[in-house]
Amino acid sequence: MNNDEIIQNLTQSDYKYGFTTNVDTETFPKGLNEDIIRRLSAIKQEPEFMLEWRLKAYNYWKQMEMPLWAHLKIPPIDYQDIIYYAAPKTVVAHNSLDEIDPELKKTFDKLGIPLEEQKQLSGVAVDAVMDSVSIKTTFKETLANLGIIFCSMSEAIREHPDLIKKYLGSVVPYTDNFFAALNSAVFSDGSFVYIPKGVRCPMELSTYFRINARNTGQFERTLIIADEDSYVSYLEGCTAPIRDENQLHAAVVELIALRNAEIKYSTVQNWYPGDKNGKGGIYNFVTKRGICKEENSKISWTQVETGSAITWKYPSCILKGDHSVGEFYSVAVTNNYQQADTGTKMIHIGKNTRSRIVSKGISAGNSQNSYRGLVKIMKNAENARNFTQCDSMLLSDRCGAHTFPYIEIDNPTAIAEHEATTSRIGEDQIFYCNQRGISTEDAVGLIVNGYAREVLNQLPMEFAVEAQKLLQITLEKSVG
Amino acid sequence: MLTIKNLKAQINGKPILKGINLEIKAGEVHAIMGPNGSGKSTLASVLAGRDYVEVTNGEVLFMGQNLLELAPEERARMGIFLGFQYPVEIPGVSMVTFMRTAVNEIRKYRNLPQLSASDFLKYMREKKELVEIDTQLTNRSVNEGFSGGEKKKNEIFQMAMLEPKLAILDETDSGLDIDALRIVANGVNKLKRPDNAYLVITHYQRLLDYIVPDVVHVLYDGKIVKTAGKELALELEEKGYDWIKKEFQNL
Ligand SMILES: Nc1ncnc2c1ncn2[C@@H]1O[C@H](COP(=O)(O)OP(=O)(O)OP(=O)(O)O)[C@@H](O)[C@H]1O
Ligand SMILES: [Mg+2]
Numbered sequence: 001m002n003n004d005e006i007i008q009n010l011t012q013s014d015y016k017y018g019f020t021t022n023v024d025t026e027t028f029p030k031g032l033n034e035d036i037i038r039r040l041s042a043i044k045q046e047p048e049f050m051l052e053w054r055l056k057a058y059n060y061w062k063q064m065e066m067p068l069w070a071h072l073k074i075p076p077i078d079y080q081d082i083i084y085y086a087a088p089k090t091v092v093a094h095n096s097l098d099e100i101d102p103e104l105k106k107t108f109d110k111l112g113i114p115l116e117e118q119k120q121l122s123g124v125a126v127d128a129v130m131d132s133v134s135i136k137t138t139f140k141e142t143l144a145n146l147g148i149i150f151c152s153m154s155e156a157i158r159e160h161p162d163l164i165k166k167y168l169g170s171v172v173p174y175t176d177n178f179f180a181a182l183n184s185a186v187f188s189d190g191s192f193v194y195i196p197k198g199v200r201c202p203m204e205l206s207t208y209f210r211i212n213a214r215n216t217g218q219f220e221r222t223l224i225i226a227d228e229d230s231y232v233s234y235l236e237g238c239t240a241p242i243r244d245e246n247q248l249h250a251a252v253v254e255l256i257a258l259r260n261a262e263i264k265y266s267t268v269q270n271w272y273p274g275d276k277n278g279k280g281g282i283y284n285f286v287t288k289r290g291i292c293k294e295e296n297s298k299i300s301w302t303q304v305e306t307g308s309a310i311t312w313k314y315p316s317c318i319l320k321g322d323h324s325v326g327e328f329y330s331v332a333v334t335n336n337y338q339q340a341d342t343g344t345k346m347i348h349i350g351k352n353t354r355s356r357i358v359s360k361g362i363s364a365g366n367s368q369n370s371y372r373g374l375v376k377i378m379k380n381a382e383n384a385r386n387f388t389q390c391d392s393m394l395l396s397d398r399c400g401a402h403t404f405p406y407i408e409i410d411n412p413t414a415i416a417e418h419e420a421t422t423s424r425i426g427e428d429q430i431f432y433c434n435q436r437g438i439s440t441e442d443a444v445g446l447i448v449n450g451y452a453r454e455v456l457n458q459l460p461m462e463f464a465v466e467a468q469k470l471l472q473i474t475l476e477k478s479v480g
Numbered sequence: 481m482l483t484i485k486n487l488k489a490q491i492n493g494k495p496i497l498k499g500i501n502l503e504i505k506a507g508e509v510h511a512i513m514g515p516n517g518s519g520k521s522t523l524a525s526v527l528a529g530r531d532y533v534e535v536t537n538g539e540v541l542f543m544g545q546n547l548l549e550l551a552p553e554e555r556a557r558m559g560i561f562l563g564f565q566y567p568v569e570i571p572g573v574s575m576v577t578f579m580r581t582a583v584n585e586i587r588k589y590r591n592l593p594q595l596s597a598s599d600f601l602k603y604m605r606e607k608k609e610l611v612e613i614d615t616q617l618t619n620r621s622v623n624e625g626f627s628g629g630e631k632k633k634n635e636i637f638q639m640a641m642l643e644p645k646l647a648i649l650d651e652t653d654s655g656l657d658i659d660a661l662r663i664v665a666n667g668v669n670k671l672k673r674p675d676n677a678y679l680v681i682t683h684y685q686r687l688l689d690y691i692v693p694d695v696v697h698v699l700y701d702g703k704i705v706k707t708a709g710k711e712l713a714l715e716l717e718e719k720g721y722d723w724i725k726k727e728f729q730n731l
Binding site: 442449451 | 564
């Protein structure tokens with residue numbers, strides 16, 4: 001067998017998170033209308049202002065059309081054929097562990113996310129979300145002692161309406177784009193984080209999203225506010241069962257960093273990617289944006305994207321405060337018939353703002369992998385600096401890698417640098433590894449991980465190892 | 481240990497090796513010399529299992545096994561080591577990760593337990609001292625940004641780590657300064673044992689002052705045209721290859 005064949009066989013590994021959980025699920029009927037939204041808001045016991053906001057978003061969305069500019073082939077989606085709310089029936093008061101359905105506990109155990117605090121990775125607090133609801137948030141009390149709020153979005157809407165009113169939709173308004181409008185109308189849960197002034201969050205905060213129910217869409221919403229002089233590192237993970245149908249995931253994430261605050265947001269995205277013939281898989285249409293609202297603030301996005309049938313995602317930074325910093329580190333792997341169109345936007349508004357973009361695309365099989373990035377330097381952004389490094393690696397000759405960098409500079413003192421490379425995985429490198437006793441599968445894993453090193457180094461330690469394994473598994477049987 | 485019988489091989493349909501016979505026994509050092517393009521590296525590639533070289537005839541036995549039917553990694557695990565003429569860079573892969581993966585693969589094959597992280601680092605330190613390689617080099621990515629000579633020293637270090645049965649060193653001496661040459665040669669001599677063997681490909685007699693060969697072969701136009709003791713290397717150094725070419729053409 002030659003290398004190409006080995007590499008081709010290598011990718012056909014199984015998606016190990018593909019199981020389903022049997023729990024009684026309460027679901028709404030399929031379809032979307034004002035009644036569904038009213039029912040959703042009522043079930044969540046939301047204040048009136050939330051319902052009004054949702055309805056405005058819904059009416060706005062109704063007149064919009066799905067965006068088509070991405071380098072993606074998206075089959076038509078029937079938005080009336082989707083269930084907009086599904087929740088395991090047994091989740092009522094979900095912060096006492098005893099009340100959680102053992103099936104749900106087992107599910108999260110199987111995913112490596114035990115809900116018992118003593119069993120967890122030390123230093124990581126978790127919000128576990130299944131379908132439309134949050135199941136359990138751990139370490140809440142520990143964090144509360146520092147004034148940190150870490151809870152489900154539903155709870156935040158009920159318990160902290162002032163913060164919600166002030167910040168929800170402030171970075172991604174519902175008018176922003178088609179999927180953001182849809183999300184604003186129907187989002188069902190997600191995580192909320194508030195770090196008070198001067199507090200360095202002592203543990204990693206993490207949300208684990210799991211789609212379980214059939215025919216449902218997952219629309220979660222995350223809002224993180226880092227008040228002055230605070231710091232938080234947040235990690236998001238996600239998986240879904242293997243299903244023949246495509247399921248829609250349209251999330252919105254908003255980050256707000258005030259003066260001297262820093263938010264580090266990491267994602268290990270592993271939604272079900274579909275089978276090797278391209279059947280099934282999640283459509284991952286996500287709007288993520290952070291604002292460095294005041295001076296010296298910093299937001300950095302790190303993403304390891306391995307899952308989903310289609311990914312449409314551009315975590316962005318608005319650098320409004322002077323001396324603020326935005327970073328985007330990305331590894332996007334596509335295999336078989338996956339498609340990804342991902343990248344970032346760095347909007348420099350304040351003086352001396354800096355941004356750094358490191359994007360590593362890895363394409364295998366028949367997949368299509370695009371980087372799309374915008375660096376915009378506004379009139380008043382004196383001395384703004386951007387550096388962009390955008391690399392693509394090809395593991396087969398049937399896949400595609402594309403880059404769409406846009407640079408708009410309106411200030412003469414600003415400098416934006418862009419470097420890009422495209423390479424095929426080297427036969428010489430693989431052979432060199434083989435000659436040292438390393439199999440081709442392991443060699444591909446090593447080489448790809450080495451190529452993505454700069455991005456993986458940005459991940460919190462506990463997750464870097466997981467992410468490395470994930471890259472290797474995703475590419476098993478893939479070079480060719 | 482290694483027996484090559486009437487080996488013929490081609491690249492892209494062009495015959496390169498045209499009937500090689502060679503026998504290497506445990507404990508021996510063989511040198512192969514010969515003009516550029518005569519097929520020395522190609523022979524090394526066949527032994528290591530590169531797939532662009534197509535074997536059309538002959539057989540190769542290594543420790544009693546048919547080498548040609550084994551995958552490159554299996555050959556490596558059995559104890560074949562190739563010091564590359566042009567070592568490859570693998571950006572972002574640390575020497576530690578790379579070597580640990582390789583050493584553990586080979587240990588697995590030899591039914592030895594995997595080395596823990598701390599045992600591995602200790603082992604690596606010992607070998608580094610043995611071959612006098614700069615500590616900084618092993619803290620970097622595999623060959624990335626190494627100078628030509630550093631890459632060659634790194635090959636010897638890897639050989640020391642993997643403890644092969646048969647080490648094929650393809651021009652490991654070229655590009656080395658005098659001190660580095662001595663270090664490389666010392667490494668080889670220290671690692672020499674009655675149960676392993678070396679096939680040293682070189683253009684220079686100088687290396688053979690340090691690593692004294694039992695046998696010297698001359699490869700010319702895909703064939704071994706002359707085999708003799710170490711004095712042959714001296715003769716070649718003095719007279720060049722013309723007389724061999726002539727002798728060969730007269731045959
Ligand atoms: N990948 C390849 N594709 C095509 N031809 C090749 C390839 N590799 C080697 N050759 C050819 O095979 C012949 C032998 O090459 P080889 O590298 O074995 O020579 P060598 O004896 O090692 O030479 P040198 O002393 O210069 O290293 C040369 O004519 C060379 O051009
Ligand atoms: Mg050569």
